[in-house]
Amino acid sequence: MKPKKYAKRDLNKNSGLYFVIGLVLVMVLTYVAFEWKTYDKTYYDYIGMNTPDIDLTEELPPIITLDVPPPPPEPAIPDVIEVAKNEDPIIETVIATSESNEERIILDVNDIPVVDEPVDIPIPFSVIEDVPVFPGCENAIDKRVCFQEQMNNHIRKNFRYPEIPLEMGIQGKVYMQFIIEKDGSIGHIQKRGPDQYLEAEAVRIIELLPRMKPGKQRGNPVKVPFSIPITFKLQ
Known part of the structure; x- marks a missing residue:
């Protein structure tokens, strides 16, 4: 290769340095371009120009x-203070002593008369002293068991399956609750079952119960609540 005539003017001599300087300048310009920020102009000077003038000559409301x-x-404080006399009589409170007195006569329990007040609250069938007597159980030894048996016989004897639930295939238990009154009659019948027709049939069966001998507590007739389920089952 033929050597150059002017070696000092060789442009390729420092090309590496020029490339590095150019690269640094490009990076600096790129950084400045990314970091350059601009802001919107504020118009504070113009806000005051658009504010309506306030009429300072307007009359202020009068001061009341x-x-x-x-x-x-x-x-005025009187010079002499008179004390009013209390003319109300003084009532002394007598406080009874709690100490025992040997001269006091102590009564025996048997000497105190006992007044048996009639019991007006219902007594459950399971705890009553004398249970209601179902007709036919007067001479039974266990009147509770006889009552249950006669009740079941009464339900089987008067049982009829209603036609509508029979056709629709409705079955279930109807829980009945009623009160045997003081005169032995049946009252306050309540029912709960799966169908209104089954409930009506159960009420009809309970209403056919005969008059019973009422239950007694301490020798006095009382009301006795009784509950029993009536089962309606399709064969």
């Missing part, structure tokens, strides 16, 4: 003064 009455004068 209220006439406040002067405070009442202080009560």
